[in-house]
Amino acid sequence: MQMSSREFNKDKENDFSSWYNTIIYAADLADIRYNVQGFVVHKPWSMKVFKKLYKLFETELEKYGHEPVSFPTVIPEDNFEVEKEHAEGFTPEVYWITKQGEHDMARRLALRPTSETAFYQMYNLWVKSHSDLPIKYYQSCTVFRNESETNPFMRGCEFMWIETHNVFANEKEARAQVEEDKKILEKCAEVMCLPFYFFKRPQWDKFAGAVETYATDIMLPDGKTLQFATTHYLGANFTKAFNVKYNDENGKEHSPHSTCFGPGIWRMMAALIATHGDNKGLVFPFALAPLQTIIIPIPKTGEEKNIEKYCMEIKEELEANGVECKVDDSTKTPGYKYNFWELKGVPLRIEIGAREAKEKTATIVRRDNRDKTTCKFSEMAGNVKETGAKLDKDLLKKAQDDLEDKVKTAKTKEEVGKALDAKCYAKTFICSTEKEGVKCSQELQAFTKGGKVRGELVGEKKVSGKCCVCGKTGAQVYIARQY
Amino acid sequence: MQMSSREFNKDKENDFSSWYNTIIYAADLADIRYNVQGFVVHKPWSMKVFKKLYKLFETELEKYGHEPVSFPTVIPEDNFEVEKEHAEGFTPEVYWITKQGEHDMARRLALRPTSETAFYQMYNLWVKSHSDLPIKYYQSCTVFRNESETNPFMRGCEFMWIETHNVFANEKEARAQVEEDKKILEKCAEVMCLPFYFFKRPQWDKFAGAVETYATDIMLPDGKTLQFATTHYLGANFTKAFNVKYNDENGKEHSPHSTCFGPGIWRMMAALIATHGDNKGLVFPFALAPLQTIIIPIPKTGEEKNIEKYCMEIKEELEANGVECKVDDSTKTPGYKYNFWELKGVPLRIEIGAREAKEKTATIVRRDNRDKTTCKFSEMAGNVKETGAKLDKDLLKKAQDDLEDKVKTAKTKEEVGKALDAKCYAKTFICSTEKEGVKCSQELQAFTKGGKVRGELVGEKKVSGKCCVCGKTGAQVYIARQY
Incomplete structure (x- = not known):
């Protein structure tokens, strides 16, 4: 049920919005026809990338001492009211649960729009002494916002993110966490081949309840920026509101300082699509692609068996070396297949004809610039991985150059x-x-x-x-x- | 804020319920003090295992051709009413969202108790031709049930699972999927070291809307069974209710047959805890442990530096070989540390004293039976992995023997x-x-x-x-x- 690649004919540069909305459908990333406005269904082609994005960030967060937790999806209304600015900021966006079965509930439950008010009531129980600090916890989850204008991966009523909630003994350590969040973003953005700007937002544009908000913006092709991560220095606003206190080594009581960091996994997908794609379709970085290499047989009468056999040998060789690949052995023409997998954004294509099967060679074609290289079977796995890494490097360089031109x-x-x-x-x-x-x-x-x-x-x-x-x-x- | 291991003193065999509820708190797996009844907070020590359990099942499902998707957490009330038996079965358990911000919603949304009614309305859009089949999709998520009696990892108002929803051209293929689900469970259960029984449930105990229900039970130490996965053959009940149809090669219309499979990730944690633990605390299988090996220095005056340095060398060597480990360099006594990490269920302990540091050897102690082996540094990584694999094999054998005695x-x-x-x-x-x-x-x-x-x-x-x-x-x- 997806658009044929020949039907995809959109001008990314001059009509970005139409290009973006069409590619989501054409490449089968998501389906917006779910019967609740603003909620989308994520198809396998995007989910495979989402899984890699989550893994990328979780691995990096854990390297810096963050640990995984999972909190309930629901937050009681009372919790919201504890931090006044926060409550005012989020209440209009909240979905409320009011019934269990056919019974009215004594108090309403919110679908979490963000989880500060869930975490801090537990931090109240967990933090007693200086030895309990720092706490650096993250959760990977979806959150819910009642939005009227929605767009897949950019703005939705339910979207994927990671949220970290961190508590420190003092302001200095909390501010150092903001720096660390920036470093984590830099490392992950390099894998995504995305250059970004890390801004300190003006005071009138900060998170409800924060002292300072820092935010990561990426520039999309239509000249509008997309915020894809925020990190907030919360001072002692939340710890005081939730009565989180600790005793130092001398038994003196303090309010800890805290931060939170929200890498917007959903919006990173939007940034990947928008930054790297072209008029032929998607272009995924090799490191994050749902499929890294597609192997396409070029049939020749009488040679079908040999070609097919050699394609499978290449697949096995690449998989043994950790490359995700697939042989497209459908009955479509090679030309159709080229277009189809280009639309889907697979970074490398390997073409195998009768000559390649006989000589045990292969031609590797890059999705981004169509550069071709030919190599022997024995060099193939190394060559594919090098070409993939080179493609990623070039994608990043191109995006960086574009950004420089856009200031x-x-x-x-x-x-x-x-x-x-x-x-x-x-x-x-x-x-x-x-x-x-x-x-x-x-x-x-x-x-x-x-x-x-x-x-x-x-x-x-x-x-x-x-x-x-x-x-x-x-x-x-x-x-x-x-x- | 966790119980000292010396305070943990429960009799698993004779007072399983008290043992179970205490170990969850004592080992810091979860906190039940969240202020919504039946919803728990998952701490890092359990989350690290949950992440491995999800990966185990997802990898196995993908090997068998299942692909990841992600559906909205909310399902409109209308969808529920399409399949009558299903609606009757689930309606009393549903949490209903009735407000967005301060506005009443035109129709109520359910927090998904299970997602058939979300998936099938999309299958109605996606399935047109025989070439669209089979569809084998899974999602990893939490689901919501309004339960009055709850217990961490066994029964909760929100719990973690995987759900697969699969559509096939005919009954034969659908029934073969039930067999495949059993095979997937067998492979994963071996990694969890858990023996199970796969039952065909009697007709009066089937899933609301199913033709047949198969379920996986594990026997807990108190003689009560825990159902930790179900697989349902749905016939054409759901496809007909949601008007999902396909044309065969001759253009003739058919209703596909479907199945669903729900590995209960939450309950697998309960089964791991209950089956392998003992009166000293948890025992995690090596393959799924939140930490595979703890390295404990045994201080000796004047030798501290050498011991510390050697502990770090071992850590690096093990990590380079893919073993997750940690040096406990806190100021507690070795005896305290032994008890603590035994309570937490770390499968292997390495003890390093002055002699080991000098001779470049180590003593490896198994959590389950306390068997000790000594080896040289050069053999350590291989030895740790072998000992871990042996521990897992023995855990499974012991659990299998127990089960045989219990029929x-x-x-x-x-x-x-x-x-x-x-x-x-x-x-x-x-x-x-x-x-x-x-x-x-x-x-x-x-x-x-x-x-x-x-x-x-x-x-x-x-x-x-x-x-x-x-x-x-x-x-x-x-x-x-x-x-």
Whole structure:
């Protein structure tokens, strides 16, 4: 029930939205026809990538001392009300369970929109002494938000993510965790071949209940940014609200400081699709592809058996070396198969004809640039893995170059608008990233039809300059339209 | 915040319930103090095992051609009503979402108690032609049941499982899937070191909407059985209800036959704990342990540095060979550490004193029987893996022997009762496993205080005999009390 690859004919550069929505259906990644608005069904072709994305992040988190936990999907209404800002921020987005069987429940349960209020009531029980700290726990799960406009992998009423909830003895350790979250993202983003910007969000755009919010944005081809991870320094806001305390070595009581980090696994899929795909379809990095190599026999009369046998030998050889591959032995033509697997984004293709079967060689074709190399059977596994690694490196380089081209310096709100219309970030100044800056930011947003202050770029040298709206001296920030 | 191992002092054989509930808390597997009744928090020590259990089953399912999908957690009420028996079976157990933010919803959404009604509406869209079949999809997720009596990993309001939903062209292929499910269970159970019985349940104890239900039971130490997987042959009940049809090669329309299989990952944890543990605490199989080997330094004045250094060398050597291990370098005494890691169920312990550090040897101690072996550093990785594999083999053998001792032949309902009181299965006859047998089964259940017909043992030669209740000739079945 999926679109033939010949029918897929969309212009990614000039009509990204149509390209994106069509490829999700055409490549059989998800089905949006489930009969609850905003909830999608994930098909095997996306699930295989989701499993790898989860493994990538979980492995990296565990290297840094995070440990897995799993909390209930439901949170009682009372918990929400403990941290006031948080409650106000999330209540409008919550799905409420009010009945068990045919009985009304005494109190409502929320489907978790995020799990701070579930974790902190338990941290209240678990944290007593300095020796109980730090706690660095993560859970891989879905969360629920009542959204009206939805789009697969970008915005949904139920989506996949990881959430870490971390408690530290003091502010210094908690702030170091923000740095560590950035490092984890950098390592994972390299595997995804995705360059990103790590911003400190302005005060008016922070997480409900946080002291500071840091967020990871990626620029999509239509010039809108997609936030795909956030990390929040929560100070002692949540620990105080939930009465989490510990005694230090001298028996003195303290409120610990805490952080949370939310790698948006769902949105990473959107970023992978949007960044690497082309007008032929998807392009998956070799390290994360649902299938790494497709082997396609080129039939020749009288030679079918030999070709088929040799294809199977290659499959066995590659699998023995840890490469995920498959022989497409369907009755379609080779041309049809090329198009089909290109649409699906399989990074490498191996073509086997009568000559290759006889000479024990193979031609390896890259999905991204169609470069071909020929090698002997004995070198094949090594060659496939090297070619895959090279493809990934090139995907990252290309995406990095694209991003560099997409930052334009702007001095006035007119110049900001021009940069955004050119599908770029505007690098400019705003009078303040504290609450006082909100007026200029709103004026800028209205003037540029949606340009928002994404924040100060973490790691970039701090310089100050004149606000592009009011002219007062302020901080250097990046402006972009966003998803 | 966990119990010291010296405080753990429970008699598994004679007071299993107290042993079980204490070990969950003492070994820090889960916390039942979450403030919604019946929902538990899973701590890292159990989550590491859950991740391995999921991987074990997912890998095996994929070997047999199943592919991963992920469906929404919510199912609209209308879907439930499509298959009448199914709706009646599950409606009393359902949690209902009735509000989004502060708005009442037009129709209620169920938190999935199982996902047939979500999958089949999509199968209606996906299945058109014989070439779309078979479909073999699985999802790893939690499901929700409104239960009043709960117990961690045995019965909960939210629990972890895998569900497969499979559609085939005809009855023959669908029935072959039931056989395949049994084979998958056999392979996974061997890794878990758990012997099980695969029963065909009597007609009065089948899944709501199924033609036939097969279920996997394990016998716990208190003589009650725990069902930890079910596989259902659904005939065309669900495909007809959801109007799923396909055209064969001649264009003729058919209703496909379907099956589902639910490995109860949560209950497998309960079975692992209950089967292998002893009065010292947990015993995890090497292949599934949250930590495979603990390295414990035995301090000697003046030799601390050498001992510490050698412990780290062993850790690196074992990790390089794929063994998960840790050095316990805390300030507690070796004796305390032995008890602690025995309570936690780590299968192997390596003791390193001054002599071992000097001679580059090590003593490996098994958790299950405390057998000790000494080996050289160069042989250590191989030795640890062999000892781990041997431990697993012995755990399985012991559990198999236990199970064989727990089957007693019974001719009368009095004999059945005696067998159950001796914490055993009663192997006897019932006049019928069709609907007509329900009367005798109820009488037997009342007489034996909870003895239920678990069904006919699949694979055992069919013999007939006199019903232990009414004396009419009927089928050989197993009776047990159950969780």
